């Protein structure tokens with residue numbers, strides 16, 4: 053069937069790529085060993101530090117987030133090292149799998165996929181580890197499969213309270229540039245990030261922000277590494293180059309995305325996403341549908357995972373919404389498959405795009421005969437209209 057108007061890409065990443073970024077991406081590819089490239093690389097390598105809120109180096113890989121997960125582990129750890137991980141959802145489980153395959157011994161704290169990491173459990177686990185065998189604590193900041201945020205600053209405090217030297221590795225793949233995050237102030241050792249969500253870029257590049265402590269650990273870490281090795285990256289990056297072919301055009305896009313985020317101001321970007329979260333939760337509440345996150349301190353401004361009433365298949369509903377309204381909603385992942393759908397409200401996104409998104413969901417619920425109450429869109433509009441838009445300049 054012929055389609056008119058724009059597709060609504062409301063999965064929690066990859067997100068809508070703004071026209072300004074699309075135009076930047078479409079520039080001719082240049083020699084990645086020439087002087088023009090060095091200017092671009094230096095600009096983005098320095099600019100991206102603002103997004104991680106750090107003054108220490110950030111490396112940029114041509115690769116997806118999974119590669120950057122692997123990089124964070126192989127650069128800092130040795131075969132057989134113990135790491136502490138938490139089952140907050142599908143992505144935390146996949147990161148655990150990467151660690152296991154790399155030959156690490158993972159202490160995986162079981163979870164119900166509805167809560168973030170409990171800082172008190174971090175304390176208890178580390179205080180118990182008298183021989184300091186645990187070398188790293190790995191946490192997913194925004195669990196994209198559930199819409200639950202773990203409180204990184206509180207986790208850091210508990211690591212300090214336990215006086216434990218473990219490194220803190222954090223996945224910010226779906227929170228970077230959309231939920232408040234401070235690599236340096238929160239004492240994170242490696243932050244893993246990605247292009248295709250809050251940074252409003254296509255998939256294709258990923259990041260490691262590296263603390264001094266992590267850099268020191270990399271000198272003695274013994275896991276095998278080649279492509280992901282920090283040392284040649286950091287060496288060549290100083291002059292604006294890469295040890296292998298970088299994603300030249302995505303770096304053009306990154307330069308533009310960084311300008312856009314700077315124009316809006318990070319604090320305003322975070323506040324905008326929080327508003328979207330509040331409005332979407334107001335809609336879900338009015339529909340009478342539960343969301344996956346249970347603790348208000350862990351609600352996500354990036355996505356809302358909505359639970360289907362018993363016996364209703366979320367993917368059948370999603371398919372109807374796609375066919376009828378040309379809108380992609382996020383599927384349930386892992387053990388939530390078929391049980392939930394996820395509404396992405398991040399990136400290059402505004403109030404009216406959210407109104408359209410929720411309109412599509414509400415019409416879809418009616419057409420699919422999913423038991424719910426009407427009025428979700430209205431509740432969201434009231435939430436959006438009742439909040440002032442004071443911005444920090």
Ligand SMILES: Cc1ncc(COP(=O)(O)O)c(C=O)c1O
Nearest residue numbers: 116117118143194196223225226
């Ligand atoms: C929180 C989180 N971590 C890791 C990943 C994996 O990233 P990629 O699919 O780019 O390898 C994703 C992907 O959506 C994610 O949301």
